[in-house]
Amino acid sequence: MRDVVIIGGGLSGLSAARELQRLNIPYRLIEVKKRLGGSITSASTDGFVLDGGAFSFQRGDDWAFLDELNLQHALVPVVDSHHRDLVAFSGGTQMLVDALAKDLTGTFIHRMAISSLGTLDGKFTLCLENGLMWDAAAIIVAAPARHAERMFRTLAPDFSYRLLNYGYDTITRVSLGYKQGDMPIPPMFPWDVAIPFYSWTDSPQRVPPGHVLLNLGVRMLPKGVKPDALVQEIHRQIKAQGKPVISRVDFWEDADPLPPHLPNFTEKTTALEGLLPAGVALAGSDYHGLSLAARVAAGKRAAQQIGAYLKS
Ligand SMILES: Cc1cc2nc3c(=O)[nH]c(=O)nc-3n(C[C@H](O)[C@H](O)[C@H](O)COP(=O)(O)OP(=O)(O)OC[C@H]3O[C@@H](n4cnc5c(N)ncnc54)[C@H](O)[C@@H]3O)c2cc1C
Numbered sequence: 585m586r587d588v589v590i591i592g593g594g595l596s597g598l599s600a601a602r603e604l605q606r607l608n609i610p611y612r613l614i615e616v617k618k619r620l621g622g623s624i625t626s627a628s629t630d631g632f633v634l635d636g637g638a639f640s641f642q643r644g645d646d647w648a649f650l651d652e653l654n655l656q657h658a659l660v661p662v663v664d665s666h667h668r669d670l671v672a673f674s675g676g677t678q679m680l681v682d683a684l685a686k687d688l689t690g691t692f693i694h695r696m697a698i699s700s701l702g703t704l705d706g707k708f709t710l711c712l713e714n715g716l717m718w719d720a721a722a723i724i725v726a727a728p729a730r731h732a733e734r735m736f737r738t739l740a741p742d743f744s745y746r747l748l749n750y751g752y753d754t755i756t757r758v759s760l761g762y763k764q765g766d767m768p769i770p771p772m773f774p775w776d777v778a779i780p781f782y783s784w785t786d787s788p789q790r791v792p793p794g795h796v797l798l799n800l801g802v803r804m805l806p807k808g809v810k811p812d813a814l815v816q817e818i819h820r821q822i823k824a825q826g827k828p829v830i831s832r833v834d835f836w837e838d839a840d841p842l843p844p845h846l847p848n849f850t851e852k853t854t855a856l857e858g859l860l861p862a863g864v865a866l867a868g869s870d871y872h873g874l875s876l877a878a879r880v881a882a883g884k885r886a887a888q889q890i891g892a893y894l895k896s
Pocket of ligand 1: 596840
């Protein structure tokens with residue numbers, strides 16, 4: 585059987601790959617970066633686990649899928665500026681990516697992008713950025729809308745046109761580790777739309793004993809802003825005492841998709857999907873839901889949709 589190509593190795597692409605594997609459908613996953621995870625990236629330093637992308641999630645999400653991944657005990661509590669009941673992953677959100685990828689046996693191609701999609705002699709074709717061409721039995725696009733727009737210009741021009749000018753907000757993720765007592769709790773920022781949310785934790789899995797970790801989302805244009813200056817400004821605003829013992833700053837220019845916040849988003853996505861040829865499925869944060877669990881479910885659903893297409 586010709587295989588299914590999954591474009592994108594973030595949470596959605598990996599969830600789709602797991603489901604294809606469960607259905608015994610051969611697949612190939614192509615990811616332009618050298619690492620898997622997309623907008624999820626975590627690192628452990630000096631006893632702190634710092635997330636550079638997605639960090640905290642609603643406790644009330646449907647976390648049943650964690651059981652399959654042996655991550656049922658992976659969530660730790662986080663205190664939130666907006667009093668939401670949030671959790672984070674004890675080993676950073678990357679532990680979810682690693683668990684999703686762990687048992688995958690399909691082919692993975694890194695550091696190569698798909699530039700366009702088409703059909704030839706009744707087969708799907710994919711053009712790679714190095715000029716090579718693949719064919720495929722079906723395609724799962726798990727790449728953000730801003731990239732999908734270009735890919736689909738030939739295969740589904742109406743679909744591509746609707747993705748044009750898909751909007752995003754920037755997010756700068758800032759993590760600051762403090763000695764307990766140095767950071768006021770709760771940290772109070774002067775009201776400022778530049779810092780729409782922040783949360784903190786002293787969970788022993790995320791910080792060394794006697795410390796606390798503050799994680800913020802900052803909205804600002806990345807150009808020209810030096811990470812050190814940003815850290816100093818936040819430190820000044822919360823009136824912290826000692827210096828942070830650790831800090832991490834990650835700029836994401838196209839981070840927060842805007843359409844999912846608009847009314848009728850689900851209906852609009854369904855209409856969009858109706859513009860795609862059978863055998864092409866969408867998965868990803870730009871098309872399905874705002875919660876992490878919704879994105880995992882959407883990846884799985886895309887694989888099931890392709891499974892049904894291949895059977896038919
Ligand atoms: C800074 C930031 C903070 C966030 N914080 C939170 C949070 O606290 N809570 C929460 O619930 N959500 C948060 N999110 C959202 C969450 O991280 C994402 O919704 C989720 O990780 C998206 O996964 P995805 O697989 O759909 O997309 P992505 O993670 O964007 O993955 C898509 C992948 O496709 C690859 N790709 C793109 N184009 C091509 C191509 N042409 N060929 C091959 N590969 C390609 C990309 O390199 C990428 O790896 C945050 C997002 C960001 C950016």
